[in-house]
Amino acid sequence: MKVIKNICCIGAGYVGGPTMTMIAAKCPHIEVNVVDINSERIAAWNDINVDNIPIYEPGLSELVAETRGRNLFFSTDVDKAIQAADMIFISVNTPTKTYGVGKGMAADLKYIELCARQIAAVATTDKIIVEKSTLPVRTAEALKRILDNTGNGVNYEILSNPEFLAEGTAVSDLLNPDRVLIGGEETESGRLAQQALVDVYANWVPKDRILTTNVWSSELSKLTANAFLAQRVSSINAISELCEVTEADVDEVARAIGADSRIGSKFLKASVGFGGSCFQKDILNLVYIAQSYGLHEVADYWEQVIIMNDHQKRRFAKKIVETLFNTVSGKKIVILGWAFKKDTNDTRESAAIYVVDYLLSEQAEIIIYDPKVSAERIFSDLEYLNTRTNKENRELVTVVENPMLAFADSHAAVVLTEWDEFKSYDWKQIYAAMLKPAFLFDGRMLLNHNQLVDIGFQTFTIGKGQ
Numbered sequence: 001m002k003v004i005k006n007i008c009c010i011g012a013g014y015v016g017g018p019t020m021t022m023i024a025a026k027c028p029h030i031e032v033n034v035v036d037i038n039s040e041r042i043a044a045w046n047d048i049n050v051d052n053i054p055i056y057e058p059g060l061s062e063l064v065a066e067t068r069g070r071n072l073f074f075s076t077d078v079d080k081a082i083q084a085a086d087m088i089f090i091s092v093n094t095p096t097k098t099y100g101v102g103k104g105m106a107a108d109l110k111y112i113e114l115c116a117r118q119i120a121a122v123a124t125t126d127k128i129i130v131e132k133s134t135l136p137v138r139t140a141e142a143l144k145r146i147l148d149n150t151g152n153g154v155n156y157e158i159l160s161n162p163e164f165l166a167e168g169t170a171v172s173d174l175l176n177p178d179r180v181l182i183g184g185e186e187t188e189s190g191r192l193a194q195q196a197l198v199d200v201y202a203n204w205v206p207k208d209r210i211l212t213t214n215v216w217s218s219e220l221s222k223l224t225a226n227a228f229l230a231q232r233v234s235s236i237n238a239i240s241e242l243c244e245v246t247e248a249d250v251d252e253v254a255r256a257i258g259a260d261s262r263i264g265s266k267f268l269k270a271s272v273g274f275g276g277s278c279f280q281k282d283i284l285n286l287v288y289i290a291q292s293y294g295l296h297e298v299a300d301y302w303e304q305v306i307i308m309n310d311h312q313k314r315r316f317a318k319k320i321v322e323t324l325f326n327t328v329s330g331k332k333i334v335i336l337g338w339a340f341k342k343d344t345n346d347t348r349e350s351a352a353i354y355v356v357d358y359l360l361s362e363q364a365e366i367i368i369y370d371p372k373v374s375a376e377r378i379f380s381d382l383e384y385l386n387t388r389t390n391k392e393n394r395e396l397v398t399v400v401e402n403p404m405l406a407f408a409d410s411h412a413a414v415v416l417t418e419w420d421e422f423k424s425y426d427w428k429q430i431y432a433a434m435l436k437p438a439f440l441f442d443g444r445m446l447l448n449h450n451q452l453v454d455i456g457f458q459t460f461t462i463g464k465g466q
């Protein structure tokens with residue numbers, strides 16, 4: 001039996017940060033060192049004021065306050081943490097490749113490989129390596145080959161422990177997971193390593209929720225879970241378009257079908273399109289893997305989920321232009337929400353980026369407000385698209401900290417993230433400040449539209465006939 005006393009986590013991002021904080025909170029007997037090459041990020045995790053930690057997640061700063069300096073440490077000294085650890089989690093980013101073979105589809109594994117090489121270079125005692133980042137199937141094999149070929153006598157066991165937490169609810173998902181999945185090799189030492197990680201989670205997760213599988217099943221399950229979830233969103237979004245041209249209401253349809261226990265009620269909320277760091281990346285990965293095995297029908301089947309999502313974002317943006325009398329050039333449009341969902345400051349693949357990019361190409365004047373996303377982040381998201389120069393983006397876009405001052409003389413307000421605070425705004429006052437007719441586009445079915453119509457707004461909501 002192997003008892004874990006020291007854990008190192010490489011990568012202090014949205015996955016590594018919250019997961020390690022929870023392990024530290026629930027396992028006071030384990031020292032947890034979270035390391036990252038990004039010194040600014042580490043400095044933010046170590047900020048005296050826990051409200052300044054780099055990731056916004058409800059309940060996270062309280063947990064960091066409880067554990068940091070006790071058995072949770074953030075540092076840039078990667079080598080030292082690797083050397084001291086019995087178990088190393090790899091939680092670095094695996095973005096979609098932007099170059100070479102598999103460009104735009106395959107996961108870029110360069111950060112993972114760098115980690116493996118660094119571990120191989122500095123480790124002097126046996127280690128259990130845990131893949132936490134979402135990875136294409138069979139990455140564990142590649143990791144093992146890099147590690148085993150160093151020839152310095154250190155033994156490595158590789159486990160796959162995919163992350164299922166959703167941003168915005170990370171703390172409660174980690175505290176009370178539906179399941180924890182641990183894939184390991186089917187050898188004696190593989191089983192011992194798997195058990196060591198089971199024992200870590202068993203400090204707070206009921207044993208019947210800790211599933212063990214082989215490594216490949218575990219890796220593929222992560223991609224499959226995200227593909228199924230995203231598919232539900234694209235399915236209901238496809239129906240939302242049909243609802244808009246008939247007299248059906250997508251909320252009513254979702255309620256009716258979700259009441260069937262075989263379907264279930266979650267992930268049936270029509271929206272302007274799914275975002276986040278996982279869904280698109282993981283499906284593209286699945287598609288790429290299927291293609292590389294020559295399974296073209298399988299690849300096409302899953303790719304359709306992405307095609308539908310791109311269509312949903314574009315048609316929402318188009319709808320805004322059409323409704324504003326076919327031109328938004330020089331018109332002031334207020335965007336409420338930039339994060340890919342509420343309760344997170346993460347903006348990766350957020351639908352807002354694409355909707356705003358479309359409106360900017362139509363020369364709209366855009367004012368953006370998000371309660372948790374910085375102006376710097378917003379401009380770098382737009383810059384990353386490369387549609388126009390950063391200077392042009394900055395001429396057309398203003399990011400504000402007080403949304404109430406933004407509405408004066410605006411033509412339209414557009415809700416792109418379902419932040420709760422938007423519901424409690426004084427919409428009468430907003431209406432008074434706007435030009436008439438005042439348009440409201442709700443990409444999240446968030447607001448009370450009957451009330452808005454009574455105030456005088458012309459409203460458009462995803463999935464509802466006008």
Ligand code: UDX
Binds near residue numbers: 273
């Ligand atoms: C997802 C998975 O849920 C999680 O298990 C995995 O570990 C990482 O990927 P996350 O991306 O954080 O988590 O958020 P999620 O809640 O799944 O939402 C993804 C996107 O789908 C968001 O843009 C959200 O707004 C959208 N969505 C979700 C809908 O549009 N409608 C829904 O009904 C649900």
Ligand code: ADP
Binds near residue numbers: 012015114277
């Ligand atoms: P995720 O959502 O998967 O957690 P993030 O991008 O938020 O992704 O976090 C990944 C983190 O991994 C980043 O902070 C990045 O600096 C860090 N990272 C990437 N490569 C390395 C490496 N070789 N060593 C240490 N940290 C790394």
